[in-house]
Amino acid sequence: MKRFIEGEDRKQVTLLPECLDDFVAEDNPVRIIEAFVEELDFASLGFDGAMPSTSGRPSYHPGVLLKIYIYGYLNRVQSSRRLERECQRNVELMWLTGRWTPDFKTIADFRRDNGTGIRNVCRRFVMLFRDLKLFSQALVAIDGSKFKAVNTRDRNFTEGKVDKRQKQIEESIQRYLNALETADRTQPADLEAKTTRLKDKIERLREQTRDDEYQCPAGERAIYTSEEHGLQLHRYRSSACSQCAMKPKCTPSNQRRISRWEHEPVLEAVQRRLDKTPDAMTARRRTVEHVFGTFRHWMGYTHFLMRRLPNVGTEMSLNVLAYNLARVLRILGFKKTMEAMRQVGV
Numbered sequence: 296m297k298r299f300i301e302g303e304d305r306k307q308v309t310l311l312p313e314c315l316d317d318f319v320a321e322d323n324p325v326r327i328i329e330a331f332v333e334e335l336d337f338a339s340l341g342f343d344g345a346m347p348s349t350s351g352r353p354s355y356h357p358g359v360l361l362k363i364y365i366y367g368y369l370n371r372v373q374s375s376r377r378l379e380r381e382c383q384r385n386v387e388l389m390w391l392t393g394r395w396t397p398d399f400k401t402i403a404d405f406r407r408d409n410g411t412g413i414r415n416v417c418r419r420f421v422m423l424f425r426d427l428k429l430f431s432q433a434l435v436a437i438d439g440s441k442f443k444a445v446n447t448r449d450r451n452f453t454e455g456k457v458d459k460r461q462k463q464i465e466e467s468i469q470r471y472l473n474a475l476e477t478a479d480r481t482q483p484a485d486l487e488a489k490t491t492r493l494k495d496k497i498e499r500l501r502e503q504t505r506d507d508e509y510q511c512p513a514g515e516r517a518i519y520t521s522e523e524h525g526l527q528l529h530r531y532r533s534s535a536c537s538q539c540a541m542k543p544k545c546t547p548s549n550q551r552r553i554s555r556w557e558h559e560p561v562l563e564a565v566q567r568r569l570d571k572t573p574d575a576m577t578a579r580r581r582t583v584e585h586v587f588g589t590f591r592h593w594m595g596y597t598h599f600l601m602r603r604l605p606n607v608g609t610e611m612s613l614n615v616l617a618y619n620l621a622r623v624l625r626i627l628g629f630k631k632t633m634e635a636m637r638q639v640g641v
């Protein structure tokens with residue numbers, strides 16, 4: 296194989312062994328992870344095991360496991376089993392951990408048991424760069440997205456399962472009502488007290504619905520009439536329509552009926568703001584939408600690995616932390632990011 300670049304002979308003995316640090320470039324992002332994590336106060340951030348116990352087998356410092364996770368999420372390796380393998384063969388991780396090779400159970404348990412600490416680290420990172428005035432208050436963009444999750448088969452509901460469960464609930468309610476009826480017959484005094492309380496409650500609710508009215512274009516009071524559908528639509532009508540001069544312009548019916556969703560004022564306020572800044576939607580799209588695209592890409596367009604909502608929150612915090620780190624590195628570059636961390640002190 297002439298005229299190709301040749302690798303080193305595997306059996307070549309090196310008299311002066313290379314230092315592990317030589318394998319990691321001066322501007323490698325793992326150095327930023329190291330600088331960031333080394334300065335964290337793990338006890339105040341709420342990590343388990345921040346203070347070593349006086350007896351038993353020594354444990355891994357939470358900082359080492361946090362470094363593994365930040366590195367993993369930054370490099371799209373989120374699974375604890377894959378991280379275990381990477382710790383054994385990946386030179387960057389060897390450098391980061393000091394050649395520790397925790398098993399997958401230790402790695403997984405750390406993520407499961409330190410949700411609060413991980414979320415606090417994510418917050419701390421944002422605060423650090425807020426202190427450095429990297430955020431302006433000129434624009435705040437909000438977006439949301441749906442991510443797949445996993446749960447146990449018992450908690451996984453199909454349409455048929457929901458119907459069956461609903462039937463069970465209805466039967467339970469009927470049983471409960473029957474039991475109540477029996478109790479009412481045997482305890483008439485209690486029944487009277489309950490009925491009085493219920494009547495008071497109904498009257499109070501009726502009074503509340505009377506504070507609810509709408510002013511129509513002619514300035515007439517349109518009185519609340521009913522509330523419908525799951526969207527809580529409020530319906531109004533005015534008794535002054537038949538004599539109103541504006542009626543031909545207002546409604547072809549005998550009486551104008553007005554429907555408003557309970558949160559309609561919020562939508563109107565948003566619309567007013569949008570009318571003042573017509574390019575706001577474009578700015579929102581280019582500011583925040585690609586972030587969720589990146590998360591999905593990093594997650595391999597699949598589901599979260601952990602079950603239960605708090606654990607999913609922890610996973611998302613790790614994604615956010617890794618994303619923020621990558622973003623800051625891209626904006627500031629390695630040198631300035633490192634300087635910034637040293638200057639402020641995490």
Ligand code: SF4
Nearest residue numbers: 511513536539545551
């Ligand atoms: S027609 Fe009825 S709802 Fe319309 S402006 Fe006149 S009073 Fe108001």
